[in-house]
Amino acid sequence: MSNMENAVEPQKRSRKTHNGIVQPLLTDLYQITMAYAYWKSGKMNDVAVFDLFFRQNPFQGEFTIFAGLEECLRFLENFHYSDSDIEYLKATLPKSTEEEFYVFLQSLTTESVTLYAIEEGSVVFPRVPLIRVEGPLIIVQLLETTFLTLVNFASLMATNAARYRLAAGRRIKLLEFGLRRAQGPDGGLSASKYAYIGGFDGTSNVLAGKMFNIPVKGTHAHAYITSFNNLTELQVKLAERRFLNIYDIVMNEQMLLNRLTGQEENLLDRCIEWRDKILPVLNFSSNEASDGELAALVSYAIAFPDGFMALVDTYDVKRSGLINFCAVALALSDLGYRAIGIRIDSGDLAYLSNKAHEVFQKVANQFNIPWFSELEIVASNDINEETILSLNEQNHKIDCFGIGTHLVTCQRQPALGCVYKLVEINGTPRIKLSHDVAKVTMPGCKSAYRLYGVEGHALIDLLQRSDEDPPEVGHRVLCRHPFEESKRVHVTPRRVEHLHKCYWKDGKTQCELPTLDQVRQRVQTSLLTLRQDHKRNLNPTPYKVSVSDCLYNFIHDLWLQNAPIGELS
């Protein structure tokens, strides 16, 4: 893998995302019909406050990683209805729609919008607004669908990746291999980006590497191995090519430079010799290893002598793949190159990784090549969070997981349910009632705080009405469950973090945004503030999100005012 290390120097990452798909028409039609009705009824400049939040952590977990903020800010920056957008809307909305409305739309910008948000990459919890948007009703309403699209999948994906990282531990490399199973081409790009933010080390997706400056990784597929039939074929091919003399400079491709002597040597012959030598060491009485596979690995080693990584499960890991890999790695070693390792893409990964590790140790001892016992073992067959936890229990010897489908589609729960709710208009709080308590919104403009305890761990999140005094370090504060009357706790914080920061005002971003790598770092430091029992896979402890006494009473008064009394007869 290492030969595939992304050699591009760290640089200011590209801001380009989604190639222009993120534009005002990437929305539900009802946002535009509502805009027209607001415009027509004179309500368009009512000052509205919307909260973007979710109601439940994904994956039966007790935490979520917030992501997608930068893309929301880019959307605000570029918000503009083009001529062709307007033309399309004219053809789509009823004929009676007034011409002035289109003039208004085309001049619409996000200059009067103010956006507060939690820092991207932070651990977040249900009901705490991730984003609060304030401004004229018509424009803040028009942002809803696009914001949700940008935050929902990004946060889901970053959370999923962070969970894989927690399951695998810090020592293990994690690579995202999911493009082919992603939900559309851009589903794949978003997955690569947010998997990296969530704690993955790289991706196989080359375009994601190019666009976001994420390390890209990869070796070869089964097709590469099966495309070679036998050793003769390779010899003939190489001879033919030399004969054809297509490019002078590649005359010696069957040969490889011996770095120790400076001489060209025949790699294939050496590999065949080595294979014969290692069979008895590995207790094989005869050679069942595939010659086609060896030919493939030799040709691959000639192309990438400095970072040889081989897929070993095309025919049989133990009886063919491992033997051929060792033969090539030993031959390379003779010439002064150090192989990287193997990839296993099927079978019992715990067993096979231990077997491979054993083989590497035997060879290391027998031929006195200590680094051979440290060869990297990559596993990549349909792996999910539970597989990793189960492999941990079986003492696997895997150094790196390549993870596809389950990661990129978030198979266990493929959508996060962020919503965007009106909570205040012209200073008047608004509430959306529901028979389902969990769906009742928290009215009014609110401030959000995280209170930390002695050991630096987050104790509780607290929502207050925005005109209340913030909680103070060392002062006891009463935190209440938002809906259950009897659930209350006194908290004396050692540190108080104000969660919301202003990110957008007067038509521009209000602070320098962190780089992708800084957001990725933020995920890990933020997770560290969370107690282990909130993060564990099985039956994690819920983290408490509370409201101040004042907000509690405010919500419940408004609720009773608005809820009709049922009648039974």
Add this chain to the structure above:
Amino acid sequence: MSNMENAVEPQKRSRKTHNGIVQPLLTDLYQITMAYAYWKSGKMNDVAVFDLFFRQNPFQGEFTIFAGLEECLRFLENFHYSDSDIEYLKATLPKSTEEEFYVFLQSLTTESVTLYAIEEGSVVFPRVPLIRVEGPLIIVQLLETTFLTLVNFASLMATNAARYRLAAGRRIKLLEFGLRRAQGPDGGLSASKYAYIGGFDGTSNVLAGKMFNIPVKGTHAHAYITSFNNLTELQVKLAERRFLNIYDIVMNEQMLLNRLTGQEENLLDRCIEWRDKILPVLNFSSNEASDGELAALVSYAIAFPDGFMALVDTYDVKRSGLINFCAVALALSDLGYRAIGIRIDSGDLAYLSNKAHEVFQKVANQFNIPWFSELEIVASNDINEETILSLNEQNHKIDCFGIGTHLVTCQRQPALGCVYKLVEINGTPRIKLSHDVAKVTMPGCKSAYRLYGVEGHALIDLLQRSDEDPPEVGHRVLCRHPFEESKRVHVTPRRVEHLHKCYWKDGKTQCELPTLDQVRQRVQTSLLTLRQDHKRNLNPTPYKVSVSDCLYNFIHDLWLQNAPIGELS
């Protein structure tokens, strides 16, 4: 909804998809490292055949809809490494990579590729190649990941949509409302496109409407309703606006033209009158209906008098939403406008739709407005295939489903497992073995046929070696299970369909591609050829995919030749 009918005339649909994201770098890095190794070992022009197929139908069903072909052809058409792509690859691949390789890559086109495929929109089954690609190894290998990305989600989505259509029946309208929960912005666009192909009638996604010429639909959200506090507010707003005189032509927005008299009339006053009149009809002794909701609905009706569709569950469907809707619809009716209906987004949909239908009938009878009993009822709360089937059993009165999360993320199974396997190289068949029989590939270049019976139903799919004579109408043919020796059947087809057609050769598309609507039509006609028991939701009968006797023997001979014999000691 009807006022939102897409008024754009049917036209040649836009070919623009994914805004340029679909490019050669949208692939796994290992495709490019393999390409280099092929190039270096002289194998790059070996003639290879790859099959693209899946192994299992999604959603525990027994059929799949094939989609994504046109996007694959566009990818072939536009295949080209740009200067910046090459620059990125140079920075990413090892320094030892030869310069000539990049020269070669940059001149690479898909001119020497030949592609056969099943018609897009067809019903397809496991193991039958959806696409067969032939050409020089290096280029056909480079297509793998992108093809899989384009076919996997498209087919999964179209299949999911087709299943919803089967569950809902032909009478019901189906709308896709999933953008906000989709996997990335383009995940949403792909979902809209392939949901339409699979049998949906429209989408809420405006950009999808613009790009693919799909009908777009939508009314308003809860926020629209909650943004109005009371009736006075509306009166003041409208008065203010008139006073401000922002636009001369919108002076009379509180008023609505009476189409019967040609006079302007006050809609709000009429609505209040009607509400008082209908309360006793619906057996309410007092008015509990929300004034804020009425104000919202009146303002919306003024904006869209010709297609009034109201969300009625913000406060209480029975005690508020339905009453306010009827008041506005009756007032509109007085002035010569016909309302469209209601949308319910929460609660017991079967019960509420019946209740709404009952209310509409009462009003229709009481005030002698027959069309009132035909008002449309749209339901849209977290609906999936099972919900629809369950609602069917409860005799719901819903006319239209708006479906989001479950549809667009394919929640029940968020990925289709299409694979792309090398089956032949330079005329030599290749096989990928596996301990799991289902994963063994079918070697060699194959022809695929569908055999039809007396009633026009598809009986079986048959794969043959490509040099075998095709099956003939009226002649008995032996069809064998590909892996289970004893499973055989004699089939005498009434019709034989050759499933593969050449779509790409000599650098261009070989036939005119169907429009989106034609592909959509194809899905329905193709599904009609499938027996009902294959399509049912519960325990569907598997459709048989067979191989000829000749292909059976060929596979099994090759299998035994390649599989190593285990050894126990």
